[in-house]
Amino acid sequence: MPRSQPPAAERDGLLATRGERKQRTREALLDAALRLMAEGRSFTSLGLREITREAGVVPTSFYRHFRDLDELGLALVDDGAGTLRRLLREARARGGDYEDLLRRSVAIYRDYVREHRLAFLFVASERSGGSPLIRAAIRTEVSHFASELAQDLRRLNLLPHLSTATLVMVCGLVVDTMLNAAGLLLDLPESPSRQEEELLETFVRQLRLIFLGAAAWRDDQKRS
Amino acid sequence: MPRSQPPAAERDGLLATRGERKQRTREALLDAALRLMAEGRSFTSLGLREITREAGVVPTSFYRHFRDLDELGLALVDDGAGTLRRLLREARARGGDYEDLLRRSVAIYRDYVREHRLAFLFVASERSGGSPLIRAAIRTEVSHFASELAQDLRRLNLLPHLSTATLVMVCGLVVDTMLNAAGLLLDLPESPSRQEEELLETFVRQLRLIFLGAAAWRDDQKRS
DNA sequence: AGAATGAGTCAACAACTGTTCACCGAAAAC
DNA sequence: GTTTTCGGTGAACAGTTGTTGACTCATTCT
Numbered sequence: 443m444p445r446s447q448p449p450a451a452e453r454d455g456l457l458a459t460r461g462e463r464k465q466r467t468r469e470a471l472l473d474a475a476l477r478l479m480a481e482g483r484s485f486t487s488l489g490l491r492e493i494t495r496e497a498g499v500v501p502t503s504f505y506r507h508f509r510d511l512d513e514l515g516l517a518l519v520d521d522g523a524g525t526l527r528r529l530l531r532e533a534r535a536r537g538g539d540y541e542d543l544l545r546r547s548v549a550i551y552r553d554y555v556r557e558h559r560l561a562f563l564f565v566a567s568e569r570s571g572g573s574p575l576i577r578a579a580i581r582t583e584v585s586h587f588a589s590e591l592a593q594d595l596r597r598l599n600l601l602p603h604l605s606t607a608t609l610v611m612v613c614g615l616v617v618d619t620m621l622n623a624a625g626l627l628l629d630l631p632e633s634p635s636r637q638e639e640e641l642l643e644t645f646v647r648q649l650r651l652i653f654l655g656a657a658a659w660r661d662d663q664k665r666s
Numbered sequence: 667m668p669r670s671q672p673p674a675a676e677r678d679g680l681l682a683t684r685g686e687r688k689q690r691t692r693e694a695l696l697d698a699a700l701r702l703m704a705e706g707r708s709f710t711s712l713g714l715r716e717i718t719r720e721a722g723v724v725p726t727s728f729y730r731h732f733r734d735l736d737e738l739g740l741a742l743v744d745d746g747a748g749t750l751r752r753l754l755r756e757a758r759a760r761g762g763d764y765e766d767l768l769r770r771s772v773a774i775y776r777d778y779v780r781e782h783r784l785a786f787l788f789v790a791s792e793r794s795g796g797s798p799l800i801r802a803a804i805r806t807e808v809s810h811f812a813s814e815l816a817q818d819l820r821r822l823n824l825l826p827h828l829s830t831a832t833l834v835m836v837c838g839l840v841v842d843t844m845l846n847a848a849g850l851l852l853d854l855p856e857s858p859s860r861q862e863e864e865l866l867e868t869f870v871r872q873l874r875l876i877f878l879g880a881a882a883w884r885d886d887q888k889r890s
Numbered sequence: 891a892g893a894a895t896g897a898g899t900c901a902a903c904a905a906c907t908g909t910t911c912a913c914c915g916a917a918a919a920c
Numbered sequence: 921g922t923t924t925t926c927g928g929t930g931a932a933c934a935g936t937t938g939t940t941g942a943c944t945c946a947t948t949c950t
Binding site for chain 1: 706707708709710711790791792793794795796797798801802805832835836838839842843846849850853868871872874875876877878879880881882883
Binding site for chain 1: 906907908909910911916917918
């Protein structure tokens with residue numbers, strides 16, 4: 443018997459160095475987990491065997507890459523955080539007035555969420571559910587993301603009258619609204635639709651409301 | 667052998683009519699599911715046997731109350747929705763200016779979330795994770811809640827210059843922010859703490875920002 | 891009184907779970 | 921060219937899972 447089944451790492455393309463192949467099956471495991479979650483399951487409901495099966499690998503192989511499922515989950519958080527960071531980098535620094543900026547940013551965001559469906563699905567749905575460990579890790583990353591967004595707004599000289607603390611608070615609200623919208627978007631069919639338009643319109647209006655509030659904000663206010 | 671173990675319905679208090687006892691074990695099952703989720707698990711990760719074990723009932727008893735786990739999940743959504751409705755009823759119609767109203771409402775909300783820990787835990791964490799069926803049901807209820815809140819604001823004559831559609835949009839944002847805050851609150855130890863104070867302060871500021879934006883909103887605006 | 895109902899029980903089922911251990915064989919290190 | 925490393929394998933383990941069907945026996949209905 444020459445070979446019962448080729449390992450996942452060899453499936454596409456020719457062989458490579460050992461480390462590369464290891465990383466490829468590692469990614470196969472991460473991807474398998476995300477794919478399973480895309481069928482309407484939460485991370486804590488995934489089983490080790492299930493994941494390895496989906497990845498096309500024998501169960502025991504799992505331990506060559508992760509101590510347990512939590513470790514795999516944290517790796518997913520890292521990947522998701524990277525995806526968020528790239529979003530910020532791609533959407534950065536475009537001209538136009540507030541309204542145009544907003545609409546275009548939302549359009550960019552919509553495309554980005556579609557393109558990285560699985561990553562957003564993971565972040566948006568494990569952000570407040572399931573494993574406390576993973577939840578905490580996600581919240582740390584999301585709050586970093588909010589801070590970076592705040593720095594960006596500073597650099598663009600938007601809302602210059604706000605203190606840093608307030609700006610971060612505003613960005614926290616913006617990011618929550620973004621992730622919430624991502625969760626709603628992901629429940630729609632992939633193709634554009636009437637519902638999606640409405641959803642995005644509400645999203646734009648909510649962001650506009652937030653920035654309107656931020657513009658009216660006075661850091662020393664205690665009265666209406 | 668007289669009796670191996672008394673059923674959960676008899677555990678506390680004396681016996682009652684049959685229907686009452688049935689409902690009591692039904693609630694034992696619902697409660698058991700919530701308690702298990704409180705240990706850092708998502709709903710989709712719960713097993714039927716696990717739930718019945720926690721409820722102090724034999725596995726087969728489950729089928730006397732629910733066809734499957736989804737049905738139990740939907741029952742949990744109903745309960746959670748009821749809890750939300752009661753919140754609105756309790757927090758209704760108090761005087762004072764905007765700022766006081768806001769701070770007091772947040773304090774009421776904090777107490778309410780603490781008092782109904784498990785219900786909020788379920789709603790806040792399954793709102794965007796796990797089973798699509800349950801997620802959809804929760805979103806329907808949450809959006810109803812937002813509409814009721816909008817009606818309340820109308821009745822109190824707050825933000826009278828906004829169209830109904832806009833008011834609902836604003837309330838949607840408020841409710842999302844509330845549930846998000848609930849999720850964060852529930853991750854803290856039950857007793858008051860420094861962190862909790864900060865979290866609530868941010869929560870107040872975010873709501874203030876939203877209402878500030880709502881006050882500045884003009885329904886026909888297209889320019890900044 | 892007697893019959894019907896139905897919530898809860900018990901035993902059994904095939905299927906699946908996470909983890910262990912020894913083993914293979916190609917790539918890497920010497 | 922020999923040895924070491926190590927990612928992937930296969931068999932086996934004790935436990936758990938969802939679901940079935942036949943069985944109690946107190947409450948309810950007649």
